[in-house]
Amino acid sequence: MTFLVQKRDDPSDQLMVFFPDDLSVGIKPIRSYAEKMVAQGVTKGIIVYRKTITPSANKIISQMSSKYQMEAFNESDLLVNITHHELVPKHVVLKDEEKKALLARYHLKESQLPRIQSSDPVAKYYGLKKGQVVKIIRASETAGRYLTYRLCV
The missing domain is CATH 3.40.1340.10 (RNA polymerase, Rpb5, N-terminal domain)
Known part of the structure; x- marks a missing residue:
């Protein structure tokens, strides 16, 4: 089918x-x-x-x-949508322009970002390709929310 x-x-x-x-x-x-x-x-x-x-x-x-x-x-x-699980934080795939702005804002090279494997279940769910960046939004007791970015490898 x-x-x-x-x-x-x-x-x-x-x-x-x-x-x-x-x-x-x-x-x-x-x-x-x-x-x-x-x-x-x-x-x-x-x-x-x-x-x-x-x-x-x-x-x-x-x-x-x-x-x-x-x-x-x-x-x-x-059978289960892993992105709706309570332990999986919100993931947002950045567009190329957003990625460039992020790297320029923090004066970073791509290689300096933390990594996420393309075989990671959430990366597979979003169809991440090598070189794409994902923004991860976690709840934080002290800051309210905590942002981190990961480069797909």
């Missing part, structure tokens, strides 16, 4: 969501999904698999990242 999703405010920003029938997803379905994305002119895709995805299929997904943004999620990982 396949769905084509687009933003209300920007119909050109489209995403394809694939639900493979196989319990273990291999290379063949990944290639067919890539072909569907090319045919539709869509550059973003999500694969929601039931049990496992083979290492070779994961490798193909990571190799596609230069041209297409494809992510794979286990069905069981999507």
Whole structure:
């Protein structure tokens, strides 16, 4: 099963969501999904698999990242929205202009920011790519709220 999703405010920003029938997803379905994305002119895709995805299929997904943004999620990982959990602070992905302003304001280089792995569950949820910065807003007893920024690696 396949769905084509687009933003209300920007119909050109489209995403394809694939639900493979196989319990273990291999290379063949990944290639067919890539072909569907090319045919539709869509550059973003999500694969929601039931049990496992083979290492070779994961490798193909990571190799596609230069041209297409494809992510794979286990069905069981999507049963709970982790961003609504009480222990997960609010995350806001910064735009490129905001990132530049942040680095200029604090006289920082990108390499001086704390890091967040692209494999982090929250980073995967927001689709963070290498080089993007996320602002994390935590509650603080003394300051009211505490801001920190992390660079996706």
